[in-house]
Amino acid sequence: MAPRTVRYRILRCGGSNKSSPFSSIEVTALETGEPFMSDAQVGLVMATPLIIIFAIMLYRMGVLRPTGTITAVTMSVVIAAVLFFTQ
CATH class of the missing domain: 4.10.860 (DNA Excision Repair, Uvrb; Chain A)
Incomplete structure (x- = not known):
């Protein structure tokens, strides 16, 4: 199986926006499709x-x-x- 790129959105407290207490960051990871442990x-x-x-x-x-x-x-x-x- 060929690795594919996956984007994850992570919410964290202390957002810069006054209307929302959360800010989000995007993390790009390489997913191989194999589990971490059997x-x-x-x-x-x-x-x-x-x-x-x-x-x-x-x-x-x-x-x-x-x-x-x-x-x-x-x-x-x-x-x-x-x-x-x-x-």
Whole structure:
């Protein structure tokens, strides 16, 4: 898909016109049509912090030892990073 130019109008407070409190500026952007992140990457960004939070909670409850907590957190970050950048 060929990139196309898109114009966005952004409203901001403090307009120079006394009849309207807003002024607008136009921004031109190049749109490629591809999303910023895939669904899998969004899932990884949401799931990895939850895994880390659960590991820390289990450690604080006394279920996991410190080495198990460090291993779980480290491996979840490594796996998420590898999957995120290879998607």
